[in-house]
Structures are given as C-alpha cells and as structure tokens.
Amino acid sequence: MCGIVGYVGSRNSSDVLVEGLRRLEYRGYDSCGIASVKAKGGLYLKRVSGRIEALKGLVEADPPKDPGAGIGHTRWATHGVPSEDNAHPHTDCAGELVLVHNGIIENYLELREKLAGSGHAFKSETDTEAAVHLLERNVKELSARSSSGMLEPVFFEAFRRTLAELKGSFAIAAVWDKCPGVVMTARMHSPLVLGLGEGENFVASDVSAFLKFTRRAVFLNDGDIAAVRAGGAEFFDFAGRKARRDSVNIQWDSTMAEKGGYRHFMLKEIHEQAASVENTLRGRLLPLKEDTLAREINLDPAVLRSVKTVQFIACGTAYHAGLVGKYALENFQVPAHADLASEYSDRSKLAGPDTLAVAISQSGETADTIHAVREAKAAGARVLAVTNTVGSTLTREADWVLYTHCGPEIGVASTKAFVGQLAAIYVLAAHFAAARKAVFDSDARAFAAELLKVPRLIEDALAMEKEIEALAKRYADREHFLFIARHINYPIALEGALKIKEISYVHAEGYAAGEMKHGPIAIIDKGMPVLAVATSSRALKLMAGNMQEAGARGAEVVAIVDKESRGQVRASRYIEVPQAPEILSPLVNVIPLQLFSYYSALARGCDIDKPRNLAKSVTVR
Numbered sequence: 094m095c096g097i098v099g100y101v102g103s104r105n106s107s108d109v110l111v112e113g114l115r116r117l118e119y120r121g122y123d124s125c126g127i128a129s130v131k132a133k134g135g136l137y138l139k140r141v142s143g144r145i146e147a148l149k150g151l152v153e154a155d156p157p158k159d160p161g162a163g164i165g166h167t168r169w170a171t172h173g174v175p176s177e178d179n180a181h182p183h184t185d186c187a188g189e190l191v192l193v194h195n196g197i198i199e200n201y202l203e204l205r206e207k208l209a210g211s212g213h214a215f216k217s218e219t220d221t222e223a224a225v226h227l228l229e230r231n232v233k234e235l236s237a238r239s240s241s242g243m244l245e246p247v248f249f250e251a252f253r254r255t256l257a258e259l260k261g262s263f264a265i266a267a268v269w270d271k272c273p274g275v276v277m278t279a280r281m282h283s284p285l286v287l288g289l290g291e292g293e294n295f296v297a298s299d300v301s302a303f304l305k306f307t308r309r310a311v312f313l314n315d316g317d318i319a320a321v322r323a324g325g326a327e328f329f330d331f332a333g334r335k336a337r338r339d340s341v342n343i344q345w346d347s348t349m350a351e352k353g354g355y356r357h358f359m360l361k362e363i364h365e366q367a368a369s370v371e372n373t374l375r376g377r378l379l380p381l382k383e384d385t386l387a388r389e390i391n392l393d394p395a396v397l398r399s400v401k402t403v404q405f406i407a408c409g410t411a412y413h414a415g416l417v418g419k420y421a422l423e424n425f426q427v428p429a430h431a432d433l434a435s436e437y438s439d440r441s442k443l444a445g446p447d448t449l450a451v452a453i454s455q456s457g458e459t460a461d462t463i464h465a466v467r468e469a470k471a472a473g474a475r476v477l478a479v480t481n482t483v484g485s486t487l488t489r490e491a492d493w494v495l496y497t498h499c500g501p502e503i504g505v506a507s508t509k510a511f512v513g514q515l516a517a518i519y520v521l522a523a524h525f526a527a528a529r530k531a532v533f534d535s536d537a538r539a540f541a542a543e544l545l546k547v548p549r550l551i552e553d554a555l556a557m558e559k560e561i562e563a564l565a566k567r568y569a570d571r572e573h574f575l576f577i578a579r580h581i582n583y584p585i586a587l588e589g590a591l592k593i594k595e596i597s598y599v600h601a602e603g604y605a606a607g608e609m610k611h612g613p614i615a616i617i618d619k620g621m622p623v624l625a626v627a628t629s630s631r632a633l634k635l636m637a638g639n640m641q642e643a644g645a646r647g648a649e650v651v652a653i654v655d656k657e658s659r660g661q662v663r664a665s666r667y668i669e670v671p672q673a674p675e676i677l678s679p680l681v682n683v684i685p686l687q688l689f690s691y692y693s694a695l696a697r698g699c700d701i702d703k704p705r706n707l708a709k710s711v712t713v714r
C-alpha cells in the first residue's frame with residue numbers, strides 16, 4: 094500500500110511531487126509528505142496527517158527556497174496510526190538523509206532494537222524508519238573510510254548495503270542533502286517505475302504520477318537499484334553490478350486519468366464501461382481463430398486443449414469476475430473453480446501441471462493474489478494473468494498476460510476494470526471452446542458474435558441512470574440491503590452488495606436466491622429492500638419463487654428484469670435492462686447495481702472515490 098514519487102530536474106520539485114502524489118492518492122490517503130534537498134545543502138520537509146490538499150496548502154504557505162531532487166509519499170497505514178510523526182518521508186538522526194517506502198519491512202523490530210541500542214533516536218512507530226537509520230549508519234561507516242571524498246559512491250554503496258539488510262517488500266526512494274542531484278531508489282516485491290524526461294527524471298509507484306510530463310517509462314524488476322539524476326538513470330542489481338533496463342512507451346495519457354467533467358471518478362468510470370469492454374475484446378474475437386491468443390500472447394491452443402482444470406484466483410471484485418468465469422467455462426465443459434486468493438493456500442495442493450491458474454487483478458499488485466500465484470506455480474500450475482496494469486508484478490510472475498486495456502481506474506470501487514475482467518474471461522472461454530471443439534465451431538463463433546454486441550447493450554443499460562438515481566434516493570435512509578440472484582448472476586448479487594457496502598457504508602448481503610430459505614430469509618422484515626437479478630434464464634421460475642418468498646415477508650423487491658422476463662416475476666419495482674443471452678447477462682446486469690451504489694453513496698454524502706478504510710491497491714497480506 095502507499096504511493097511514492099521522486100523527481101530530479103530543473104522544475105520546482107515540490108510542485109511535481111505534490112502533483113504526483115495527488116495522482117497516487119488512490120493508493121492510500123491517510124497521511125502524506127514530501128522532502129527535497131536544497132541545492133546548497135539542508136532538507137526541506139513537509140508532512141501532514143490527512144490528504145494531499147492539506148499538504149499542498151502547507152507547501153504553498155512555506156515553499157522551498159531552492160528546491161533540488163525530492164521524494165514524496167502518500168500513506169495507507171500498516172505500522173503505526175495515521176499521524177504526522179508516522180507520515181513519510183522519514184529522516185535520520187541528523188536530518189540529512191530522508192527516505193520513503195512502500196511495502197513492509199518484516200525485520201524492522203530486530204533492526205530497530207539494534208539501531209536504537211547503538212544510539213539512533215526513533216521518532217515514529219513505522220517499520221520504515223528502521224531503513225533510514227540503517228542508511229545513516231552505513232553512510233557514516235563508509236564516509237569515515239572513504240579516502241576520495243566523493244560522496245555519491247558513498248551514498249550508493251550505503252543504500253545498497255541497507256537494502257541487503259532489509260527483509261520483506263519494499264519500493265524505496267532516498268535523498269541525501271550532501272548529494273543534491275540524485276535520488277536512489279530500489280524495488281523488492283513492491284511496484285516501482287521510472288519516468289524518463291528531457292533533462293529530468295521521475296520515480297513513482299505507478300505511471301499516472303508522471304504521465305503529465307513523460308510517457309517513457311522503465312519498470313524496475315525485483316532486486317533492481319536505480320541511481321536517478323536529471324541527465325539519466327543508471328541501473329544496478331543488489332550486488333552492485335550494472336544492469337540494463339529498456340524503456341517502454343505508455344499509451345495512456347494524463348487526461349485519461351482526469352474526471353472529464355464527471356463529479357466523481359467512479360461515475361466517469363461507470364460511463365466508460367462500454368469502451369472498456371470494446372477495448373478488451375478488440376482483435377481477439379473477429380474472426381475467432383484457434384491461434385489468435387497464440388499470436389497475441391503466445392498462449393498456444395495446445396495448452397488450452399491439455400488443461401484439465403482452471404483455477405480462478407483473485408480478491409474482492411476481481412474474485413466475483415472469477416466466479417462468473419467459473420460458470421462461463423463450465424458452460425463450455427471446462428472444469429473450473431474460483432478461489433479467494435487469501436484462502437488459496439490449501440487449494441494449491443490440488444494444482445499441478447495440467448492446471449491453468451487464472452489470476453485476475455486490476456492493479457496486478459494485490460499481495461494476496463501474487464502470493465497465491467506463487468503457490469500455484471510452486472505446485473506446477475501455469476499461470477495466466479488477467480490485469481489492467483502494464484509492468485505490474487503480476488505480469489512478471491505469470492506465464493501469459495491478457496491485458497484488459499481499460500485505462501486507468503482511479504475510483505477505489507472497481508467498475509470498468511470489473512467489466513474488462515469479465516470480457517477478458519469471456520474471450521478466454523471463447524478460445525477454450527474453439528481450441529477444444531467442446532462445442533461445435535459455430536457455437537463458439539455465435540458466442541463470440543454475441544459478445545461483440547455487449548458494448549452496445551452496456552450503453553443502453555447506462556441510459557437508465559436517472560431512474561436508478563431516483564430509486565437510490567428512495568432507499569437512501571435504509572441500513573440493510575439484500576441482493577439475490579442465481580447461477581451465473583449470483584456473483585453479480587455479491588458484487589452489488591460489495592459495491593454498496595464499500596462506498597455507502599451500509600450493511601448489504603449478496604445471496605444465492607435458492608439459499609435464502611436456508612437461513613437468511615429470517616432477516617427480512619417490512620420494507621427491507623431486496624434487489625433481485627431476474628433477467629431471462631433457465632432458473633427464472635425458481636428465481637420468481639424466491640422473490641415471492643421475500644415479498645411475502647414484507648420485503649420491497651426491486652427486480653432487475655429484461656423485456657422477456659418482466660411479465661414472469663412479481664416485484665414492488667422493476668428496472669428493465671437490455672436483453673442479453675444468459676451467459677453474458679452479468680456484463681449488463683451489473684450496470685444498474687453499480688449506479689445504484691453510486692447514487693446511494695451520493696445521497697448519503699459519502700466520499701465516493703476514496704471510501705474510508707480502503708485503498709485502491711492492497712499490497713499487504
């Protein structure tokens with residue numbers, strides 16, 4: 094968790110750092126800070142417990158006089174409460190060295206004890222502070238022994254030695270006021286990317302922090318160190334050997350990460366969903382050929398033919414995409430399971446060389462998912478990543494990567510990334526079907542043709558926005574909601590409940606409609622809103638029965654229906670979505686539920702893009 098930035102160049106570094114942090118705020122937002130070294134020596138440091146806006150105010154009120162290289166951090170607390178003392182950057186005893194860190198230093202207690210024992214004064218409760226004191230000790234030791242008087246080699250070597258003593262996960266950046274022109278940075282199990290400009294360079298947890306300035310990026314590998322100066326960057330491994338890292342061009346531009354006239358990123362992203370699905374499908378279905386994925390991502394159809402089981406592994410919303418994937422693949426006679434990454438451990442024992450683990454993650458940095466992928470690989474499984482984030486950790490761990498191409502998702506509540514994940518999974522299902530000839534070729538093609546119509550259906554579903562806004566307002570004072578559905582839409586009930594919980598802070602449950610009578614129906618009382626996904630399906634009659642059971646106990650049933658199913662179910666209210674084939678209906682049915690949660694949160698005055706206690710990218714287990 095947390096976002097880090099760094100800058101070396103001729104601009105005012107505090108402006109660049111604050112702007113970079115603003116773009117990374119989705120990674121955590123309980124406290125933040127920046128530091129820069131002054132060209133003539135000395136440190137500029139500002140930290141706040143609170144959001145970037147507060148930091149900006151502080152910096153504007155007391156700007157740095159002669160700003161040089163700098164670093165910054167936005168935090169999502171793990172060790173120590175959100176407070177100014179615990180906010181990064183952290184400094185050494187003398188206030189000369191300063192450091193930011195994303196990740197967890199597992200051996201920090203041991204290091205802290207040792208360093209405190211040798212006289213280092215700790216000012217925070219964080220794991221990170223141990224690293225800056227360790228750096229201070231190494232700088233002192235090496236400076237004392239250095240005969241050349243050259244400080245940058247001392248800084249580099251001290252930094253390298255510091256890394257060697259850290260256990261855990263980290264992306265770290267540090268500056269030293271004796272070396273005003275360089276940022277030292279390194280990565281181990283936490284994301285880190287450099288932005289290469291003209292006479293200036295950037296460091297960040299993700300590219301959105303510097304896209305405004307440059308699109309040329311270098312993604313660091315685990316075990317990489319970079320010495321970043323205005324004129325360029327040098328790369329090394331943790332043993333200090335020089336390394337070569339190539340840059341890539343990022344296609345996203347910074348305006349893609351702006352709100353584009355919408356009140357919240359979440360609403361903008363909900364409206365981008367037709368385009369997201371289109372982008373995910375592009376070039377992968379038309380025509381549906383056996384070797385399409387082989388050409389794009391080197392995934393040979395022979396692999397799809399030989400796989401005995403598919404294990405979807407993911408967290409939260411991405412897990413719901415995996416659950417839909419299970420139903421979709423089973424439809425084509427491919428045995429599939431969906432596992433919560435955080436619960437995967439024992440399940441990895443069932444994986445082997447004929448297992449395809451499909452890890453789904455918008456960020457590609459979710460620690461639980463990455464850990465589960467490592468377990469699957471250790472068990473012999475091959476791994477396909479479905480992700481939105483180029484260069485993310487997941488993409489390096491996987492054997493194949495199917496990008497969702499949804500563009501940056503900034504709102505903490507995942508929407509367009511979810512439909513992108515669904516679309517990617519359906520692409521995979523179509524290619525499984527084509528490769529295994531489990532269905533007649535024409536069926537796989539017919540399925541692909543239907544899939545290509547979905548973006549249009551999503552556009553039509555979005556047209557119901559006003560109606561759903563009114564509905565959300567009507568129920569804005571309710572504290573309990575139930576979402577029910579069956580089969581392939583059951584994950585959509587789970588997703589509807591998760592969305593409203595995370596941004597409106599109300600209690601909501603998603604249930605398989607048939608399970609209601611086995612317990613949960615007891616919680617229904619007069620006026621309780623029950624949102625029932627009741628579009629055309631083989632289980633519609635059963636679904637209609639479950640809705641009546643809820644209605645008979647006083648629930649206000651809101652039915653998500655299509656034209657065909659509307660007359661077949663009884664409800665207090667209806668939301669009619671465009672007609673879609675049952676197997677693809679999750680892509681359409683999720684839209685009204687996303688809008689419902691958005692407008693519920695708006696009516697309740699919640700902080701929609703940055704819900705409390707959450708962060709966009711969860712890089713701790």
Ligand code: F6R
Pocket residue numbers: 408409410411412453454455456457458459462505506507508591592595709710711
């Ligand atoms: C909910 C949400 C989370 C994420 C989960 C996994 O709206 O966004 O549940 O889906 O934290 O994140 P990724 O997809 O980045 O692995």
